[in-house]
Amino acid sequence: MPLLDAFLLMMWFFLWILWFFLLFRVIMDIFRSRDLGGWGKTGWLVFTILLPFLGVFVYLIARGGQMADRQAAQAQAQDEASGAYASMAVPEGVGTADNLAKLAGLRDQGVISGADYERGREKILHQTAA
The missing domain is CATH 1.20.5 (Single alpha-helices involved in coiled-coils or other helix-helix interfaces)
Structure with a gap:
């Protein structure tokens, strides 16, 4: 296996792991969010699970700015x-x-x-x- 192929394989592997961390972080944020009701959480969760790439990116665009605030509030509590x-x-x-x-x-x-x-x-x- 040439060195470049090994490098690309490692890069894709770490990007895949990074993707899963981002996906789980978004799912945890959906459950942590107190400003969403049950139907809102269900909608975001179904959207994120059925269309993971699109769901995560739309969630980050729509609600990503508040993720840090919710995490800071939980840490303070x-x-x-x-x-x-x-x-x-x-x-x-x-x-x-x-x-x-x-x-x-x-x-x-x-x-x-x-x-x-x-x-x-x-x-x-x-x-x-x-």
Whole structure:
């Protein structure tokens, strides 16, 4: 197999994988979108499944600008939920060292992220200083 043929085969393979990522991203966005009703979601989904290339391109033209906004809103909601969980995990009336140790334990177990740990730590230290 000549080198150019191998290169073209790899290029088509990666473009095919990229296409599937784009298709799944659009399908996930259809389900994530709160401004579409059930019939709207069904219509876009059927259009995307029956005519995948045309459906994805039309969806990206019609609603692609809002995809990033919906993803950012979902990430923010997850961040707020993990922050609320971290604040609930640290009980009131326990010493500062105990609170910091429990918070570090949650971070080490992977229950909360490093950013959640830092927010919780700042909150504990701020409560202690006040």
